[in-house]
């Protein structure tokens with residue numbers, strides 16, 4: 562079975578989880594078996610973008626502690642409508658005081674034992690390479706969708722990570738996208754400054770913003786405004802690139 566690991570990485574608040582969930586529903590809608598894994602070690606987050614709940618008995622915490630493959634796979638929660646879409650994350654009711662740092666061996670074992678069960682294994686990373694699942698996800702990834710919200714802060718964040726990106730050999734795998742573009746800064750100038758070319762420029766869209774609360778990614782609920790249509794078009798462009806790999 563063709564199996565690709567996709568890491569969605571970028572600065573906090575750049576729009577990673579929104580993009581990861583839209584990519585996931587788009588790919589699952591095309592008949593691929595898709596996993597969406599939340600790398601947050603602080604709280605269960607990514608399931609909310611899909612209107613889902615992860616109970617404590619299915620928390621990624623359990624999967625990380627599991628010894629055998631079957632127990633790891635059991636922690637994936639199936640989406641109610643899209644039967645080919647599965648989420649793994651910390652549970653909705655996690656207590657951060659009970660959480661410990663993910664050990665490298667645990668993370669590796671989880672990734673290696675579960676990634677090949679899916680056509681697309683999307684990891685919703687955190688911004689920090691200090692987080693085990695984020696670093697492992699980017700290292701194992703076939704493609705890294707890098708989300709950049711066009712801003713001065715984003716440029717500083719990117720510049721600060723240049724050496725690390727090179728060190729992890731991510732350059733050849735990167736799909737850089739500008740997200741939540743409000744035309745506050747010049748995109749061409751930003752590209753020149755960061756020495757990269759955006760594969761897609763996703764606009765600000767109110768429906769996209771609201772989807773975090775409704776649990777209905779716009780690629781599932783459909784477009785209402787021109788900005789929504791543009792956002793969906795750009796997501797589909799990324800999907801085509803992922804399919805071409």
Ligand SMILES: Nc1ncnc2c1ncn2[C@@H]1O[C@H](COP(=O)(O)OP(=O)(O)OP(=O)(O)O)[C@@H](O)[C@H]1O
Nearest residue numbers: 573574575576577578579741764765766769770773
């Ligand atoms: N294209 C967009 N248009 C409008 N709002 C957006 C867009 N992309 C993301 N948002 C909103 O921006 C906020 C941050 O997005 P999201 O949660 O996806 O980012 P993140 O990088 O996963 O953040 P976190 O650091 O909290 O994990 C959310 O409220 C989301 O609804």
Ligand SMILES: [Mg+2]
Nearest residue numbers: 577578579606
């Ligand atoms: Mg997020």
